[in-house]
Amino acid sequence: MSDQDGAGPAERGRFQRTDELTERALVVDARAIARGDILPLAAGRTTFPRYIDRAAGAHLWDVDGNRYVDFLLGYGPVILGHADPGIAAAANAELERGVCFAPLWSPRQVELAELLVDTIPGAERVLLLKTGSDATTAAVRLARIHTGRSVVVRSGYNGWHDWSVEQRAGVPDGVRRETIEFESSDLESLRSILADRGSEVACIVMMPCEDDVTSAEHLQLVRDLAHSVGALLVFDEMRSGFRLSSGGAQQFFAVRADLATFSKAMANGYTISAVTGSAEVFDGLGSTKVSSSFHVNPGDMAAAIGTITRLRDTDALERIWGMGRMFLDGLEQIVGELGIPAEVVGYPPMPFMRFLPSDSAADLSARFHRGVVERGVLLHPDHQWFISAAHTPFDIEEALSVCRASLARL
Ligand SMILES: Cc1ncc(COP(=O)(O)O)c(C=O)c1O
Missing domain, CATH: 3.40.640.10 (Type I PLP-dependent aspartate aminotransferase-like (Major domain))
Structure with missing residues (x-):
């Protein structure tokens, strides 16, 4: 992993409370000890949130106050949006x-x-x-x-x-x-x-x-x-x-x-x-x-x-399909324009992007996902993403612009 992907000075403290909780968890919480981080550490620091303070609609706030547009949705259950x-x-x-x-x-x-x-x-x-x-x-x-x-x-x-x-x-x-x-x-x-x-x-x-x-x-x-x-x-x-x-x-x-x-x-x-x-x-x-x-x-x-x-x-599923289609199409366009070795796959309510098999695929994926998380969008590196009825066109536009910025840096 290159140094530029590590947490810079501006990032110090971004996961301060997360790191404190993780340190305690790594003594007593069997799941925390067994699982490890969703993304590899960069420069020894956490790069993916672990502990969530609250959630509403399409958004999550972690214990450090960082806000995210959420495409994990609890691995899929939260179809109408958090805390409906x-x-x-x-x-x-x-x-x-x-x-x-x-x-x-x-x-x-x-x-x-x-x-x-x-x-x-x-x-x-x-x-x-x-x-x-x-x-x-x-x-x-x-x-x-x-x-x-x-x-x-x-x-x-x-x-x-x-x-x-x-x-x-x-x-x-x-x-x-x-x-x-x-x-x-x-x-x-x-x-x-x-x-x-x-x-x-x-x-x-x-x-x-x-x-x-x-x-x-x-x-x-x-x-x-x-x-x-x-x-x-x-x-x-x-x-x-x-x-x-x-x-x-x-x-x-x-x-x-x-x-x-x-x-x-x-x-x-x-x-x-x-x-x-x-x-x-x-x-x-x-x-x-x-x-x-x-x-x-x-x-x-x-x-x-x-x-x-x-x-x-209601039209909830229609809206989910519409938002998912917007995300899939937008991402496909960005991947094509930037010549990224990746494919955008899946049905609109559960889209995904995977890097094409190569020696650098794992590194590219980690850097891409770290980039989007840093910019406030939660996409899982190894699991389908999910769209909820609470996602709006603004959320999808935000996600697409964040994906573009992160992909452009690869
Ligand atoms: C396709 C599929 N089957 C079964 C399960 C297991 O469900 P649970 O985690 O609620 O036990 C999951 C959970 O992710 C799943 O995605």
Whole structure:
């Protein structure tokens, strides 16, 4: 990393409180110790914010008072914008009446299940849980019960549980042997896996789209391949759900999965997830236990009802697509004009830019992202970005001018 990328004198103190908190965290906070920084340090100093003081709409303020236009959005959940007053009011109204009364239920649970059945294609039944990993793991359990098989063929990130975590550490060999990974764009690899182990496969779990755009034909072929060996198709809609369209990827591509899993944009950042699918597959739920004391929190359910209703009944998604299109097109133009070795990819609600493979790609990416963060825009170096309904043309223009300035310095 060149010296010019380090924090100059004007930058000293930019992350003063962040550095103080980090120093304390590195003694006691296991996650902080294990994860490291999102961007490499420059001249030994933090270059990406760590601790957030508050958030509103499309903006975040870190503990040092720096303001950012946020395109991380909590890894996607914050689809209406941070601290949306209507969603907060709906959730708070429930919280004031008590939050935890498992094994008893709130009327919100019935209302939300009905709303999901009305909104998500193929949803005859709904199972409500807390996290995305909860939902994908429940879907795998249901698929195993339904098919009487154990092997999972999966692609992309599906959560942190034993069957899906990419890293080998801590995962028993037996579990790993039951999980086979494939590249979702590579049908040949999928065909060869199914030719080899097809009769053991309970389900194929995949995000309908990852960083790049895909096609309905491709998804239909995956579905046909799954069914040709008697396996179920599970769409992991954690990112596409309520974002590509209010009915998710199944509605957007008009391709039906047997089960679909949702979380993230479902409740604008409140903690809730869902599995949806056919009644026949859900019949297996009675023979297992998928349960937590916290699966039935009415505050999160109220947030989900408010968020889904807004996405379905207003122009929020249209505006998200419009802002995302403006960002994608603008960035593509800048990259072309400046001759940057990068490509701009993805659907407008979740755009991304990646540097073309080369020896200097990692360095270019770190310098670009450090440049935009310094100028007040948060873009993740290794993960899709997200647009919310709170982003305005001014935010996108600000982001584009910051991207141009940072790219020009490369
Ligand atoms: C596609 C996908 N599946 C599953 C998950 C896991 O969700 P959670 O982090 O809520 O457990 C994520 C989270 O980033 C995700 O992006």
